[in-house]
Amino acid sequence: MLSGKKYFCITLNIQRFFIELAYDGTAYHGWQTQPNAITVQQELDRALTVFFRQPVETLGCGRTDAGVHASKFFAHADLQNVTEEAAANAVGSVNSLLPYPIAIKRIFKVSETAHARFDATARSYEYHFHFHKDPFKLNRSWLYKGKLDIEAMNIAAAQLLNYTDFTSFSKSNTSTATNNCKITEAYFREIDGGLIFTISANRFLRNMVRAIVGTLILIGKKEISLAQLEEIIGSKNRSNAGQSVPACGLYLVNVIYPFVN
Structure with a gap:
């Protein structure tokens, strides 16, 4: 009933x-x-x-x-x-x-299966430097004092495209299954009063960009050679690479998806 x-x-x-x-x-x-x-x-x-x-x-x-x-x-x-x-x-x-x-x-x-993290096919970062004190760049760019050999840094940056294992630039004890990344571009360009480093890859490891920039600066300061950079990458040891540059200059500038315009 x-x-x-x-x-x-x-x-x-x-x-x-x-x-x-x-x-x-x-x-x-x-x-x-x-x-x-x-x-x-x-x-x-x-x-x-x-x-x-x-x-x-x-x-x-x-x-x-x-x-x-x-x-x-x-x-x-x-x-x-x-x-x-x-x-x-x-x-x-x-x-x-x-x-x-x-x-x-x-x-x-x-779509109901689209995933912001796993469906991304490429990402791009920029790292910003400025060479003279500028109150309008506080916390948005790194004030770097010193001379750099930009040409040497660009030669070294281009060499990154020949490698896939970037353990030497990764934060230790992460949960990633692999430290392999495919870098598709890496270069410095000079701007008025500063410098911008651009790097793109299919994926990035934790702290990877800041560690790479810190190591490439050693090239620009002539503290290490291109051969030593290659040894650092081959060592797969974070302690052999340069110090991470400050966070304030780093920007995520692009993420690519096959279904997003």
Whole structure:
């Protein structure tokens, strides 16, 4: 016998969205949420949760360290009962909930299996130097005092494309299955009052770019030779490479996906 009670079934329409954002990492302990520190992911998840009125947990295309910046960063999140149009139109409102150093550029629908980290086919970083004190570059570029042989540094940077194992430039005791990376470009270019190092690869190890720059500077200072650089790479020993340069000059500038324009 039916009791006369009415039952309603609510269908949850879950869609996956990519979020493109940029941030000044000066005030943050990197991208990834940590229990006792303020991070970019923590602020983003909070703002999305408040606006969409549902718990939102993002997953980023990588993890930047404390003080590192990103001009192009991607994360993905699964949202319930949010249309593609509503997500796209939410950018301004979510930005109003975020601290000023973090800005969403767009939110767009992707397939349910799209993954911000594992589907990326290439990433690019820049490292910025300036040679004279400039208050407008504080925390956004590294003030370097000294002479550098840029030509020698570029010759050495080009040699990186001949290697795949970059253990010598990786932070120790990481959980990565392999330290192999395919670098597709690495070069320095001079700008007014400074220098920018650009490097692109299919993947990067933790601390890899800052360690590479620190080692290439030794080439520029004529403290090591090209042959010694090759020995450092072959040693697969982080202690043989140069010191990591400060985080303030490092930017993630591009992430490539086969399905994102």
